[in-house]
Amino acid sequence: MGTFVVRRLASMLAVMFAISLLTFLIFQAIPNGDPALRLAGRLATAQQIEDVRKQWGFDKPIYVQYVKTMEKVFNGEVISYSQQQNVESEIWRDLPVTVSLALGAGVLFLLFGILFGLLSAVHAGRFTDRALTMLAMFGISMPAFFLAAVMEYYLSYKAGIFPIGGYVSLASDPWEWFTHLVLPWVSLAILYVGIYSRVLRSNTLDTLGEDFVRTARAKGLSERRVLVRHVLRNSLIPIVTLWGLDLAALFGGGALLIETVFNLHGVGQYAAESIGRLDVPPILVITMLTAFFVVALSALTDIVYALLDPRIRLN
Amino acid sequence: MAIEPAIGSELPGGGLPAGFEGPVVAPGLGPYQLAWRRLRRNRVALAFGGLFVAIVVMCLLAPVYAQDIAHTSPDANHITETIKVGSKSEEVVSAAGIPIGPTWHARFFLGADQNGRDVAVRLLYGGRNSLFIGAVATLITMLLAVMVGLVSGYFRGPIDGVLSRLMDVIWAYPALLLGVALGVVLAVSGLNLGLFQIQGNSLLVPAVIVGVVYVPYVAKPLRGQVLGLREKEFIDASRAQGLGHVQIMLGEVLPNLASTIVVLVPLMLANSILLEASLSFLGAGVQPPNPSWGTMIGDGIRFIPAAIHTTLVPGIMLMLTVLGVNVLGDGVRDAFDPRARIRVER
Numbered sequence: 111m112g113t114f115v116v117r118r119l120a121s122m123l124a125v126m127f128a129i130s131l132l133t134f135l136i137f138q139a140i141p142n143g144d145p146a147l148r149l150a151g152r153l154a155t156a157q158q159i160e161d162v163r164k165q166w167g168f169d170k171p172i173y174v175q176y177v178k179t180m181e182k183v184f185n186g187e188v189i190s191y192s193q194q195q196n197v198e199s200e201i202w203r204d205l206p207v208t209v210s211l212a213l214g215a216g217v218l219f220l221l222f223g224i225l226f227g228l229l230s231a232v233h234a235g236r237f238t239d240r241a242l243t244m245l246a247m248f249g250i251s252m253p254a255f256f257l258a259a260v261m262e263y264y265l266s267y268k269a270g271i272f273p274i275g276g277y278v279s280l281a282s283d284p285w286e287w288f289t290h291l292v293l294p295w296v297s298l299a300i301l302y303v304g305i306y307s308r309v310l311r312s313n314t315l316d317t318l319g320e321d322f323v324r325t326a327r328a329k330g331l332s333e334r335r336v337l338v339r340h341v342l343r344n345s346l347i348p349i350v351t352l353w354g355l356d357l358a359a360l361f362g363g364g365a366l367l368i369e370t371v372f373n374l375h376g377v378g379q380y381a382a383e384s385i386g387r388l389d390v391p392p393i394l395v396i397t398m399l400t401a402f403f404v405v406a407l408s409a410l411t412d413i414v415y416a417l418l419d420p421r422i423r424l425n
Numbered sequence: 426m427a428i429e430p431a432i433g434s435e436l437p438g439g440g441l442p443a444g445f446e447g448p449v450v451a452p453g454l455g456p457y458q459l460a461w462r463r464l465r466r467n468r469v470a471l472a473f474g475g476l477f478v479a480i481v482v483m484c485l486l487a488p489v490y491a492q493d494i495a496h497t498s499p500d501a502n503h504i505t506e507t508i509k510v511g512s513k514s515e516e517v518v519s520a521a522g523i524p525i526g527p528t529w530h531a532r533f534f535l536g537a538d539q540n541g542r543d544v545a546v547r548l549l550y551g552g553r554n555s556l557f558i559g560a561v562a563t564l565i566t567m568l569l570a571v572m573v574g575l576v577s578g579y580f581r582g583p584i585d586g587v588l589s590r591l592m593d594v595i596w597a598y599p600a601l602l603l604g605v606a607l608g609v610v611l612a613v614s615g616l617n618l619g620l621f622q623i624q625g626n627s628l629l630v631p632a633v634i635v636g637v638v639y640v641p642y643v644a645k646p647l648r649g650q651v652l653g654l655r656e657k658e659f660i661d662a663s664r665a666q667g668l669g670h671v672q673i674m675l676g677e678v679l680p681n682l683a684s685t686i687v688v689l690v691p692l693m694l695a696n697s698i699l700l701e702a703s704l705s706f707l708g709a710g711v712q713p714p715n716p717s718w719g720t721m722i723g724d725g726i727r728f729i730p731a732a733i734h735t736t737l738v739p740g741i742m743l744m745l746t747v748l749g750v751n752v753l754g755d756g757v758r759d760a761f762d763p764r765a766r767i768r769v770e771r
Contacts, residue, residue, distance in 0.1 A: 121590075124590065125590065125593050125594055125597060128590065128591075128594045129594055129597060129598070132594060133606070136606055136607060136610055137606070137610060247748060247751055247752055247755070248744075248748065250695075250751060251695065251699075251744055251747040251748035251751050252744055253699055253702050253703065253706075253722070253740065253743055253744065253747075255703065255706055255722065255726075256722055256736070256740035256743065256744065259722070259725075259726045259729060259736050259740070260733075260736070260737065260740065262729065263729050263730055263733050263736070267729070267730040268730075358599075359599040359600075360599075361599070362598070362599030362601060362602030363599040363600065363601040363602065364601075366601060366602070366605070366707060367601075367703055367706065367707070370707070371726060381602070381605070382707050385605055385609050385707055385708060385709055386708055388609060388613065390609075393605070393606055393609065394606075396602070397598065397602050397603070397606050400598075400599055400602055401597045401598045401599075401602075404597045404598075404599070405593075405597045408597075
């Protein structure tokens with residue numbers, strides 16, 4: 111077990127290193143205009159541009175710049191080009207919004223994914239199954255940002271049921287926090303409800319054919335008990351792995367779109383706005399940290415799996 | 426009657442009476458013919474596939490519509506004009522800056538946007554861009570993924586180690602964020618691939634980005650399949666015949682991956698169209714003044730609640746397109762994996 115953990119962690123670190131290098135190269139080595147020109151402003155003299163270049167280290171060789179950039183990222187000293195503010199402190203300020211958004215959506219799509227998937231599997235081939243399959247198809251075909259905009263228009267502007275955009279922190283007013291986040295949660299969750307219900311449906315159908323299910327039924331257990339205690343417990347395992355990774359990916363995926371539509375001022379909107387300003391440092395830091403997060407979570411799930419299932423660690 | 430070998434049946438017309446449909450698992454039918462038969466029976470999948478084809482044809486006919494029906498171009502600005510709708514005349518964009526909604530007439534059939542451009546015309550031209558990027562991206566994904574999957578699964582060892590780690594690295598990025606990062610950089614600088622260069626505002630930039638981002642999602646399952654295939658006897662046999670590595674990979678292994686590839690193509694097409702829309706929505710995909718469904722939605726959202734039709738029209742079109750591809754793709758998968766069907770019809 112020890113060697114497995116060490117090997118897995120070593121490979122995690124290798125991938126993280128590669129990610130940091132690739133992210134750095136995307137923004138630095140691909141010719142992207144001279145950042146010194148942009149920082150110095152439009153009316154800068156050649157001398158001023160030269161000073162900026164020295165000050166920010168753009169005149170150094172590329173590997174020195176890489177090491178310097180990584181030092182800054184890990185010491186929390188990255189400064190954005192456009193507003194010259196500390197990127198990490200901005201991220202910390204915005205993080206509660208994105209965490210609220212992602213966790214709420216995660217709970218929502220896990221619950222409804224399981225519910226719909228199980229219903230679909232139990233009624234396989236009949237009307238409920240077909241209707242839910244069609245619904246799942248709509249879910250995975252719906253662009254989340256479009257759904258978000260349409261819901262905001264009809265439910266917030268027209269019907270006035272929900273507030274129009276913005277974020278209220280949980281500490282200041284829990285009810286407002288909740289009502290402001292309902293639409294973002296739903297629009298973010300729809301896609302994943304579609305995916306999860308389909309994965310769970312096919313897993314459940316596989317599990318239903320297993321011998322131990324027949325045994326459980328033969329013992330005279332109620333169908334409900336068979337489903338929950340024997341079938342669901344087994345078919346849930348891959349779903350839970352997926353869940354952790356999808357939650358991490360939300361930070362760099364759906365959150366960008368949904369926070370922009372609902373004007374939530376989270377990390378995603380920060381990234382999206384930095385894109386609009388062609389402000390490289392925030393995008394670099396957010397991209398890198400999100401990818402790190404995904405890699406770390408995937409290593410963690412592998413290790414937990416190995417703890418639970420000896421076959422994996424011996425392989 | 427003398428027993429004849431089934432294949433050499435001498436009856437005219439192939440041995441079966443005309444109009445005889447035969448059992449589903451007729452002997453002599455290849456897996457593709459069987460899959461095609463199953464798909465042909467799946468009315469829902471065919472209907473949605475037809476919807477997708479109809480949308481593609483409509484978008485291809487965009488210049489015809491623009492010239493002969495709407496009499497405008499996707500970028501033409503009609504912001505100060507007034508048009509006749511039925512008997513009364515209306516401003517294309519009102520003094521308050523609110524564009525006209527759907528007129529259901531030849532001009533401004535689906536209304537105008539805030540710049541006084543014809544939404545229906547832009548919808549069709551934008552659709553050409555969205556579909557073109559989706560198709561090219563899918564092609565790039567499949568080509569690269571097949572190469573990576575074949576090479577790393579067939580050779581294993583250090584080559585596989587390097588390629589698989591590379592796939593891990595790409596996979597670890599959330600697809601949208603990696604796409605956005607690349608899109609921002611490439612929109613400014615363009616792409617220099619040595620032999621040929623791509624301008625920053627070219628449609629090929631988002632296509633290449635979307636294509637590359639999705640490679641690991643296809644390469645991983647293909648590699649797994651190749652790992653299994655290379656241990657089979659027919660590979661040993663072809664090696665004993667003196668075939669080279671490339672010949673074995675392309676001539677022996679690749680045909681066995683074909684059904685997986687066919688199943689994955691619609692799935693990747695749907696995902697590529699959606700990712701392009703998200704990138705363009707965020708400003709890191711198709712660059713203005715080129716329209717795409719994503720940029721149109723992005724423009725429209727800024728004018729909610731004044732003009733919802735500028736968001737609704739491209740959004741519904743995007744959704745219908747992706748839905749068509751997804752349902753068709755689902756049908757294709759069912760056709761190739763009848764086990765799933767049988768399981769459903771317990």
